[in-house]
Amino acid sequence: MLHRWTVSSLLVLTTAVGTASAGDVYPDANWQTATPAEVGMDAAKLQFALNKAFGHVVCIRSGYLVGVKGDPTKRYPTYSVGKSLTSLVFGRLMQQGTLNYLNAVPGSNYPTSPLANYRQMMSMVSDYGLTPHHPNKHYAYNNKAVHHYGEAMRPYFGNASPVGVLDQALFNTIGRQDALTYQGLWSGWNGGFSMSGRDLARVGYLVLRRGKWKNTQLLPESFVDDLYVNWIPPSAVQNASTGPSSGPTEGPDGNNWWNQNHLSAVLPGNYSLGWWTNVSNRWPGLPKNSIYAEGLNDHRVFVSPEDDLVVVNMFGNGFWNPEEVFKPFVDAVIADPPPPTGEAEIDGEAKVGHELTLTFTGPMTSEQDAANPFLDHRLDVTFSKGAQTIVVPGYYAANGDAGQSGVDLGDKWRAHFVPPSTGEWTYVASFRSGPDVALDLNPGGGSPVSFDGATGKIAVAANDKPPGDPRSKGRVEYVADRYLRYAATGEPFLKSGTSSPENLLAFADFDATSPTHAYSFHLGDWGAGDPEWGAGLGHGIIGALNYLAAQGVNSISFLVMNVQGD
Numbered sequence: 031m032l033h034r035w036t037v038s039s040l041l042v043l044t045t046a047v048g049t050a051s052a053g054d055v056y057p058d059a060n061w062q063t064a065t066p067a068e069v070g071m072d073a074a075k076l077q078f079a080l081n082k083a084f085g086h087v088v089c090i091r092s093g094y095l096v097g098v099k100g101d102p103t104k105r106y107p108t109y110s111v112g113k114s115l116t117s118l119v120f121g122r123l124m125q126q127g128t129l130n131y132l133n134a135v136p137g138s139n140y141p142t143s144p145l146a147n148y149r150q151m152m153s154m155v156s157d158y159g160l161t162p163h164h165p166n167k168h169y170a171y172n173n174k175a176v177h178h179y180g181e182a183m184r185p186y187f188g189n190a191s192p193v194g195v196l197d198q199a200l201f202n203t204i205g206r207q208d209a210l211t212y213q214g215l216w217s218g219w220n221g222g223f224s225m226s227g228r229d230l231a232r233v234g235y236l237v238l239r240r241g242k243w244k245n246t247q248l249l250p251e252s253f254v255d256d257l258y259v260n261w262i263p264p265s266a267v268q269n270a271s272t273g274p275s276s277g278p279t280e281g282p283d284g285n286n287w288w289n290q291n292h293l294s295a296v297l298p299g300n301y302s303l304g305w306w307t308n309v310s311n312r313w314p315g316l317p318k319n320s321i322y323a324e325g326l327n328d329h330r331v332f333v334s335p336e337d338d339l340v341v342v343n344m345f346g347n348g349f350w351n352p353e354e355v356f357k358p359f360v361d362a363v364i365a366d367p368p369p370p371t372g373e374a375e376i377d378g379e380a381k382v383g384h385e386l387t388l389t390f391t392g393p394m395t396s397e398q399d400a401a402n403p404f405l406d407h408r409l410d411v412t413f414s415k416g417a418q419t420i421v422v423p424g425y426y427a428a429n430g431d432a433g434q435s436g437v438d439l440g441d442k443w444r445a446h447f448v449p450p451s452t453g454e455w456t457y458v459a460s461f462r463s464g465p466d467v468a469l470d471l472n473p474g475g476g477s478p479v480s481f482d483g484a485t486g487k488i489a490v491a492a493n494d495k496p497p498g499d500p501r502s503k504g505r506v507e508y509v510a511d512r513y514l515r516y517a518a519t520g521e522p523f524l525k526s527g528t529s530s531p532e533n534l535l536a537f538a539d540f541d542a543t544s545p546t547h548a549y550s551f552h553l554g555d556w557g558a559g560d561p562e563w564g565a566g567l568g569h570g571i572i573g574a575l576n577y578l579a580a581q582g583v584n585s586i587s588f589l590v591m592n593v594q595g596d
Contacts, residue, residue, distance in 0.1 A: 055093030057093075061228065062094055065096070066091075066362070071091055071362045071364060075361055075362035075364075076359070079359045084343075085343055086099060086343070086344040087344075088227045088341070089340075090231050090234070090339070092338045102228040102231075103207070103208055103228065105224050107213070107218075108223050108329045109327065109329060110218040111325040111330075112223050113216075115200075115233065117257075119196065121254070122199040122200065123199075124253055125241070129186075133147060133148055138175075138179070141161060141163060142163045148179060151175050151176070151179040152261075153262060153302065154171055154175070154297055155167075156172065157170070157269060159174050160271040162269070166266065167267070169294060171289065171291075171293035172287075172288055173215055173219040174288050176217035191212065192216060196223065197210070201232075203243050204232045204248070207226065210225050222325070227344045231331075231340055234331045234332070234333050237257065238333050251430075252429060253303075255430070255440055257304075258309065258321055259437045260302060261301065261303060262297050262299065262300075262301055264298075268295065268297075271288070272286055272289055304323075305322065306321060313353035315353045315357035316353055316356060316357060319394035320333060328343065329344050329345065332355075334356075335441075341355075341359045374390050374486060375390075380490050380491060382449055382450065382490060383495070384449070385447070386447045388445050390484060391441055391481070392443045393479065394440065394441040395426070397426075397439075404425070405469070406463060406464065407463050408423075408461070408467045408470070408475070409443050410459075410473075411447070411457050412458050412460070413456070415456070422445045443461070443481075450505055452490050452491060453489075453490060454487055454488070454490070455490055456486070458483065459481055459484040461478065461484075462475060464476030493518065502519075503516035503517075504518030506523045526583055529587040532588050532589045533588065535590065537571050539571070547570075547571075549571050550570055552571075552573035552574040553569050553573055555574065555576040560576070
């Protein structure tokens with residue numbers, strides 16, 4: 031019982047309430063409990079982890095409380111954990127459609143222009159209050175920047191106090207059992223938010239469940255996915271400025287609330303949107319796709335999706351790095367969490383001739399991983415209806431929103447399907463892993479992993495598009511005749527197109543591309559509602575395609591990769 035924790039210094043749960051089932055368990059007034067064995071943890075190893083930890087600990091596995099140490103009801107100032115909480119407030123406004131990453135933060139053009147956007151403020155590259163002031167070109171662990179954008183969000187919550195904002199954004203939905211107070215700055219300088227370990231565990235569990243709490247999507251899944259990504263640009267350098275005035279200091283090395291130098295130095299490769307990441311493998315004993323919030327006096331919230339694990343350590347003085355604290359808890363996990371149902375998220379109109387996008391959640395990886403996600407994983411999705419069978423190859427899609435975010439890390443895998451006929455179609459995913467398995471023509475090549483075997487059904491309706499819409503004609507098919515023909519109308523497809531430039535994709539607005547083309551002559555051919563990405567990128571190439579289509583061009587050929595010659 032919760033009231034006993036104040037007199038029990040160490041507890042591994044030996045009795046359980048309910049039956050453990052990952053993914054659909056949420057606390058109500060209290061956390062439900064389970065024994066370590068019921069959620070795939072080794073009781074002795076969990077006991078060792080709790081014994082080793084300093085301070086107060088709350089351990090959550092698959093939605094169940096499995097271990098505590100000290101008093102999880104005791105409240106402490108969480109200091110820089112406030113940075114992580116403030117970013118989740120932004121995430122709530124993003125889910126509501128009120129703000130996006132690229133919205134400028136009012137007053138962030140200090141001491142000079144330009145304004146910084148919310149993503150730059152969260153990822154410590156805003157240069158707020160610093161000289162030189164060039165957002166995205168410098169990084170600095172900047173408490174005042176976090177406080178500034180936190181204050182900028184208060185009007186969206188009726189100018190409530192920071193406690194009121196946090197309640198409206200998060201705790202009114204996820205609940206809290208103990209008092210919440212605030213002093214100092216949003217960033218945690220001079221204390222920030224004071225709360226209990228068991229309430230911080232709810233915050234960690236919200237992140238673990240990708241922003242969903244029971245039936246409410248509080249935070250966008252794509253935003254939570256971005257918390258696992260390093261957002262410090264590789265070209266950025268550390269800003270040495272100490273701000274417009276010295277301000278309060280911390281330590282002998284010139285740290286102040288504008289720029290904590292010792293923390294600024296470790297930002298590159300390790301910081302996302304108010305959370306510390308391990309994508310650089312800075313802590314080899316922890317999963318690369320784990321993240322943590324961290325404040326002075328070693329208040330930490332650790333989230334590991336691959337272990338379905340949340341661990342909160344309050345006042346963990348004695349361990350300066352999170353690996354020492356959390357690796358024993360990771361080591362105590364002896365069974366993988368139950369796999370997801372596997373059904374894909376499906377976007378698009380389920381109608382004949384319309385493109386459907388199927389997105390599966392699979393292993394977290396990146397384009398830079400030693401196991402190349404394009405070569406060492408293979409996704410094939412088989413669609414069938416009666417005697418009709420279509421096998422569609424899939425691909426790695428980073429976080430599912432890489433076109434907008436530019437990230438190269440995530441756990442999304444995709445395939446596209448254009449149904450040729452009405453009725454109920456069944457899909458089955460084959461997802462296999464192994465060296466160069468993507469080049470292996472053997473369906474049994476590699477080893478089945480993750481969502482392999484995931485299946486579902488799609489009810490496809492008739493095409494309802496009017497004449498003039500290309501989709502009204504159906505798919506272009508080969509019919510053993512001179513010309514390809516449209517499936518719905520039978521009319522021939524007469525190719526009219528261009529094969530120049532052959533390096534069409536050497537375009538200035540694509541990430542990590544040495545540009546040859548900007549297509550600036552066609553900026554005016556882009557129209558409102560046409561595709562774009564980032565901060566208005568892509569207008570040139572989309573405008574060029576619009577122009578060609580207006581001239582009657584219906585096909586274009588080019589080389590996908592020719593930077594090393596033909």
